[in-house]
Amino acid sequence: MKTSIRMIGIATTFLWIFLISFFISAVYSVKDLHFNMSEPQMGVNQNNEVYFSLPITITNNGFYSIGSFMISTKILDENGFQIAENSTVVPVIRKGENTTAFHTVMVNISDLLQNSQVNYLVNDSEFLVKAAIGMSIAQIIPVQVATNLTVPWGAPFYNLTFGTPQYSDFNTTHCITTIPISFENHAFFDLNGTIQIKMYNDSDLLVGSGETTFEVPQHSPYNGIVEFYVSTTDLTETGYLEVYFLTPLLDYGPLVVSYG
């Protein structure tokens, strides 16, 4: 019995030494893990989605391989509406290796403007970004670092204002209507595209329509007009405008604005 007890003692001691040295070396090797984030890339893909791509280079100079390296991002608006979500996974980063992962998040601006409860076309806001980086140290000890960030959203058509329609005679049946438009582009991208306006009288009858093109760099104001012919017989003092915004990044409409 004494031999068995002695063997248990020796085995226990060795296993304790192995467990503690493995744990300490695994934790200690994290300091030799380096992350290098390059300049984020931004653009528009074929589906008219805005993408943000962040290249991350991971250099593992530690004692062990890193398993299940994962970056995840979730973007939510103030009401909890999910705008975008994506995860990037690198199954294994072997010791002494460099790995570059591209973490890409795509945002469909049109969907965001159409589906959310807040009109982000004309209202500045803040988005919540839930970001997390996870990995398995030595492919055994899972570790996760998570953070919540708030990023500002700048409305592309901030303070969108339609002036009072001005009418000038053209002939006996039609007149030229001029509607002043102004806004500020608070968005992080330049805006260029078309604003289409359909004018309806108080009997919901289309009395005329017109459009104008615009090109507004980010953080710049815009002041312009839309001119179109309307039938004088159908024109009433009150009615409403249906406004459509068509740009390469976003299609939005109709935005209904009453006049008179």
Place this chain on the structure above:
Amino acid sequence: MVEKNGKPESIPRQLVFRALKATLKGIFFYFLYFILWTMFLAPLALIVPNLQGIAETFLAVYILLMVIGEFTHGTIFQYFFDAAKALFIIGYLLLSLKGGIVSLTYQEIILTVDLRLFLMFATLLSLLGLSKSVLQAINYLTQKTEHATI
């Protein structure tokens, strides 16, 4: 009086010898902790709040149980304290590691470490230590009974 190599050993001499052994063991363990702390664990203390407190409380209780175990050497109580040491390791690890999922918050950053696998191995090894103490106690009692019978 205790017989040792045919010569009787006085109780004060025995106590002095045990105290010396316990002191040396205690110093060795503290020295081991000191090396581990300064070389590996000190940088972690910047991230983990109260890590030094947790480690030192553990060390203090462990050394205390070890010293008492050393003083009670040659009696059944030695094995009681060995078993207590193994149970203390299990309990302390379970409590200090909060069941294996450790979460730390620093400003807006939340760090979560899943130590369940480590905890499982540590618990199993402590249980092995506990079983060793129980076996030693059984062995001690068996030998004592045999001596009494002879």
